[in-house]
Amino acid sequence: MKIRVLGSAAGGGFPQWNCNCLNCDGVRKGTIQAVSRTQSSIAVSDDGVDWLLVNASPDVLMQIRANPVLQPARAVRDTGIAAVLLMDAQIDHVTGLLMLRERGSPLPLYATQEVLADLSQALPLTRVLGHYCGVDARPLALDGAALSIAPxxxxxxxxxxxLSKAPPYSSHREDPHPGDNIGLMLHDAASGARVFYAPGLGHMTDAVEEAMRQADVLLVDGTCWSDDEMITLGLSKKTTHMMGHLPQSGPGGMIEVLDRMPARRKILIHINNSNPILREDSRERAELAAHGIEVAFDGMEIDL
Known part of the structure; x- marks a missing residue:
């Protein structure tokens, strides 16, 4: 199994287009030790030629250009993206579907019934794509059974x-349903290795705890460093928990969670532009390193 991190930032990317916080202003001017990042997405492959795209970021065209393995050029029109799987219906994970509209056949799209419903009604991307390549919707069951997905x-x-809310535009925003947001355990039968991917993790449950303990590699929510980060910086009136994410620091935070996990690699992804861990020389980045925690970057490769 090969995993390529296409985008490692949270919604808005880094730098965010309208943000002039220390991080965004600094990376634009080159005054801080940091690199820009696109919005979160990964690609998974067994052979390095045909790939499952997990989340379709608005930055997908930029990500394809930055990762030539996604364009094998076997024909005049070709793509290495064989199918797409969605973790939720959030804008930063789904609007890239529109950029794939020139596909020559219906796009195989794996998502829960809740996500597919939101994308056919509240944010009708699947209906729009019906006027172009079309969508071959394949609902994901949450019955505890693993599945195989071509390629x-x-x-x-x-x-x-x-445990998470549906997007603000969902008809059941204030009535969370199982399936609004999922984590994903990937199991490589050849090596026996397991990867747990959860870019939007706001609450620990018994099922999530068990999955994380089984994983050899954890690729999980790294949105904010502290619960009041966005409020302190004057960027939002919402805490990290209110936005549906687990902060890294503080009691019950992601550092504390990862410290009790036996995984050989622990990697944070979906990093908000406000997070000080984006600065490679920051105290917070050093603290992560002391705990054996990595920070994902665009182009990161994980081979198992």
């Missing part, structure tokens, strides 16, 4: 429901 031959996937 992956040796890798099985187990969707795990997470």
């Amino acid at each position: 992956l031959r040796d890798t099985s996937l187990l969707p795990i429901p997470l």
Whole structure:
């Protein structure tokens, strides 16, 4: 199993287009030790030629250009993206679907019933794509059974429901349903290795705890350093928990969670532009390193 991190930032990317916080202003001017990042997405492959795209970021065209493995050029029109799987219906994870509209056949799209409903009604991307390539919708069941998805031959996937809200535009925003947000366990039958991917993790449950303990590699929510980060910087009136994410620091935070996990690699992804861990020489980045925690970057490769 090969995993390529296409985008490692949270919604808005880094720098965010309208933000002039220390991080965004500094990376634009080159005055801080940091690199820009696109919005979060990964690609998974068994053979390095055909890939499952996990989340379709608004930055997908930029990500394809930055990752030539996604364009094998076997024909005049070609793509290495064989199918797409969505973790939720958030804008920063789904609007890239529109950029794939020139595909020559219906796009295989794996998502829960809740996500597919939001994308056919509240944010009707699947209906729009029906006027172009079309969508071959394939609902993901949350029955505890792993499934196989072409083009992956040796890798099985187990969707795990997470406690989280649907997007603001969903008809049930204030009535969370199982399936609004999922984590994903990827199991490579050839090596026996497991990867748990959850870019939007706001609450620990018994099922999530068990999955994380089984994983050899954890690729999980790194949105904010502290719960009041966005409020302190004057960027929002919402805490990290209110936005549906687990902060890294503080009691019950992601550092504390990862410290009790036996995984050989622990990696944070979906990093908000406000997070001080984006600065490679920051105290917070050094603290992560002391705990054996890595920070994902665009182009990061994980081979198992």
